Amino acid sequence: MSFPDNKLTVRSPADLVTAVPYLLGFRPGDGSIVVLASRDRHVVFAARADLPAPGAPASHLFDLAANLVPVVRRQQPITHIMLIGYGDPDHVDPAVGSVGDAFTASGMTIRQLLRVTGTRVYNLTCDNPACCPPQGTPLDPASLVAVQATAAGLVALPDRAAVAARFAPVDGAARDDIRRATREAIARLKAVSTAGNAAVDEAGAQAVRDALRQHDGGRRLTDDEVAWLTVLLKRPSVRDLAADLTQPHDRHVTFWADVTRRAHEPLVPAPATLLALTAWRCGDGALAAMAAHRALQVDPAYQLADLLLQSLHGGLPPSVFEQAIAAARTNPSTR
Structure with a gap:
């Protein structure tokens, strides 16, 4: 999804996750994966898809990646990709990693792999507890990003049903x-x-x-x-x-x-x-x-x-x- 050039200041993975519902127009539910493509420091493309259900054949995940990669490649020039998965770690972590591998194999750079579980965000590409605690980072619905998004006229509906x-x-x-x-x-x-x-x-x-x-x-x-x-x-x-x-x-x-x-x-x-x-x-x-x-x-x-x-x-x-x-x-x- 392409969207207007609204200015949101993102300083952390938590800020990025807070911005996602405003970029998509709704809050992704568990079992979702969100792809953000950036050109320099600006997000130029965002898309959401459903992850295959737990226990689904591996081919379903390969098919998902095969659909996402060419779509994102059409947004060139882009400098890096960020992937965010939503839900249980046993389901999300390997799935996000596999999709990330597909983007890397296609020549695109992955900046961050994140998971959102409940009200916390986990950085799957950083193992430094000083900046990426293993217990995750809490999301703040009243953060500066949310204030900026609201001031810019962006709306984040509760889910796709609300859309x-x-x-x-x-x-x-x-x-x-x-x-x-x-x-x-x-x-x-x-x-x-x-x-x-x-x-x-x-x-x-x-x-x-x-x-x-x-x-x-x-x-x-x-x-x-x-x-x-x-x-x-x-x-x-x-x-x-x-x-x-x-x-x-x-x-x-x-x-x-x-x-x-x-x-x-x-x-x-x-x-x-x-x-x-x-x-x-x-x-x-x-x-x-x-x-x-x-x-x-x-x-x-x-x-x-x-x-x-x-x-x-x-x-x-x-x-x-x-x-x-x-x-x-x-x-x-x-x-």
Whole structure:
């Protein structure tokens, strides 16, 4: 996950571990491994993956390393790698060591191997008790790093479930209301369509501009406005315009998260993909990947979401997806 150049002062392994949730957007759970790639003294890439379960065949760990190494190599130039494992030492220590060996064998330099167990961090590459006590170093949730991250506007949600909750679909009466509004929006669209595609594009452009302007002004869209917007976003030209007008800041992440969670289920892919793109542009790879998965859950053939997800997994920058959007505009078959 690439992320904006927020300044966090890291002076120790404990500081580094404290910074990780703010870089990822959530706190990694036990059984996770985090890879940080640095260029000189700046972290330029961060990724989280699940370690194979205890007792899993060794090939699973080899597969994990084989996936991580090329992704990190694409971030060149980088000067060193830091690996952080989370969980029980019997499970984490050998796994982190094996992944570290794979990076070393590929020609990359490992600066630190760390393990987080509970509220303590252990340095697996240092056996000097003066700086790396065998009992570990306590983590301080109120450290300077946490204060700096909060001041920079970075958020660390409790876990991945909390990230997914940002755009979880509404239910109950709210779901019934959006279904009613969507039926009316579809009827409205049919009426507009009688004037031709240009009329639909014009209506879509107006709806996107109005929705973003209202949100930026502090007003939440009504159900009728959400329904009208999402019906129009099904048209690729309208969705692409929305991508152009959406800005890489948290306000628009919040906007598309709200539209995604309130959209009628069959209309989720377009706003979910726009949420994924906006989150990605803001450096929130976890939210971007989850939103893209949500789009594909509803429509497995939604190509832009699939391209975005492939680019994320490949460690490529958002500019790759921008190129995919440009290609979609010249290919009517791209959805």
